[in-house]
Amino acid sequence: MSFKIAVFTAAVAAGTVLAGPKCPKTPDQCTDRTAPSQIRVAYAGDKAMAVSWNTKSQLAHPTVYYGKSQAKLNKIAQSQISTTYPTSSTYNNHVVLSDLDEDTLYYYKPACTNATYSFTTSRKAGKKTPFSFAMIGDMGTFGPDGLSTTVGQGAANPLKPGDLTTIQSLTSYKDSYDFIWHVGDIAYADSWLKEEKGNYITPYNTSDNGAEYDKILNEFYDQVExxxxxxxxxxxxxxxxxxxxxxxxxxxxxxxxxxxxxYRHHWNMPSASSGGLENFWYSFDHGMVHFVMFNTETDFPNAPDEPGGEGAENAGPFAPTGAQLAWLKRDLASVDRKKTPWVVAAGHRPWYVSTEVCAECQAAFEPLLEEYGVDLVLHGHKHFYERHAAVANGTAQEIGDNPTAPWYVVNGAAGHYDGLDTPSTPYASTSRKVIVAYGWSLFTVHNCTHLSTQFILSSNNTVLDSATLVKDRKC
Structure with a gap:
């Protein structure tokens, strides 16, 4: 049986993907088809965590056991969210664990696995202890069906023998950051056609019923598990x-x-707790920071992925006209800067970058980001790293001089089959550092006045760039 996507998204929007009933239903019978794979967690509000995983069969009662002791998983949460779609070989299961203690280590396991995993809940909003988070963009599958030491026709920049992948680099640093923020272009399963035409993977075949796309998608989720x-x-x-x-x-x-x-089926972002929409736009608090995800693909005037847009994707819209920008305005206006002095926003397509810009995105989002004093804006989409100054309407302000404009960082260099891009020269007047190499960004929030970044070269974990944003305000 296949659930329509509208059923799942309506349930998420209504906030019904929650910890299960007081008297849990009997968990599904364990077989090889109900064994969990692609296990993933995501913040689901101040005191909640979404646990998601995939199975080969639909589950009647997706179940998670959890607790503060690895030896005593004495709590249980369930849902009825187990969805699939045509061409998918798996079902996506989502359960939200609610009423958790903030900034606390929990152990958990989805039903039908002997493995026990752990996560740490989000830091209480306003907590002043320093923390770091990892940011990546445009990272796809690594190995024979993605970026490797060889490439096909039309691709470039293979890995060198012995290079670490970005996933391996992130893994070696995983005790150094609280969470990962992947700001668009996730698995690159849609590269299947280009890879087949380039004689990189199985020869071009339109009658595989979507199997190659599905294969690459599942490989990526397995790799990041x-x-x-x-x-x-x-x-x-x-x-x-x-x-x-x-x-x-x-x-x-x-x-x-x-x-x-x-994308809509696989993930479970905190839109229900922040008044956002599905996995498209949402926000959450973490320590001294209010984080905001906005959608540069659809649901704003002249959005590039909508019918007639320059991206030619014929996708969306997903909400009534004006809904996303109205939400973004309300969300930013509601931030308590005494509690979360930093506001960090992210959207996939950049408008300050040394190549083709998303002018439509700039027209829609920049006025709100400036009006409400967003401190840092993160983008991917372009496959290199470019750190800019703080910028307001094209005018640069240096980040060490208490800028009033948002600071822009573009990093779409995590790595995928197509390889890296070549920035246009001369670089944009707002540009301060450009690196054309595979890597990711580590951001550290030190206190209410200092927020820094490092660009980590994935191949050997070398730090190739660092910078610090300084704000003149009282902690």
Whole structure:
């Protein structure tokens, strides 16, 4: 039986993906088809954590056992959220663990596995202790079906023998950050067509019923499970989530692989707790920071992925006209800067970058980000690293001089089959550092006045860039 996506998204929007009934139902019978895979966690509000996983069969009662002791998982949570879609070989299961203690280590395991995992809940809003988070963009599958030491026709920048992948680099640092923020272009399963035409993977075949796309998608989620099962893995939409072939040869994509379908089913972001929409826009507090995810793909004027947009994805919209920008305005206006002095926002497509910019995104979002004093804006989409100054309407302010404008950092260099991009020269006037290499960003919130970043070269964990934003305010 296949659940329509509307059933799942309506349940999430209504906030019904919650800890199960007081008298739990009998968990599903354990077989090889109900064994969990692709386990992932995500913040679900101040005192909650979403636990998600995939199974080969639908579950009647997705069940999670959890507790503060690995030897005593004395609590249970359930839901009825187990969904699939045409061309998917698995079901996506979502359970939210509620009424948790903040900043606390919990152990958990989905039913039908002997493995026990752990996560740490979000820091209480306003907690002043320093913390770090990892940011990545545009990272796909590694290995024979993705980025490796070889590439096919039309791709570039293979890994060198002995290079660490970004997943391996993130893993080696995972005790150093609280969560991962993947700001769009996640699995790159839609590269299947380009890879087949480049004679990199199985020869081009339109009659596989979407199997190659589904295979790459599942490989990616398996590869990141070592991270996503222990660190909240927060995501945002990118253009490579929209359709099965990223706009080339539209017409061969099957219905289950259109219109962000896999993205909508797989993840469970905290939109219910923040008044947002599905996995498209949401916010959450963590220590001294209010984090905001906005959607640069659909649901604003001239959005690039909507019908008629320059991205040619024919996706969305997903809400009434004006809904996203109205939500963003309300969300930013409601921030208590005494509790969370920092506001960090992210959206996939950049408008300050040394190559083609998203002017439509800038027109829609920049006025609100400036009006409400957002401190830092993160983007991916372009496959290199570029640290900018703080910028307001094209005018740069240096980040060490108490800027009033948002600081912009672009990092879409995590690595995928297509390889890296070449920035345009001369660089944008707001640009302060450009690196064309595979890597990720580590941000550290030191206190209410200092927030720093490091660009980590994935291949050997070398720090290639660092900078600090300084604000003149009282902690």
């Amino acid at each position: 070592g991270l996503s099962s222990v660190k909240p893995y927060m995501v945002g939409p990118g253009n490579h989530e929209a359709n099965c072939d990223n706009g080339s040869d539209l017409g061969i994509c099957l219905p289950g692989q259109l219109n962000f379908t896999g």
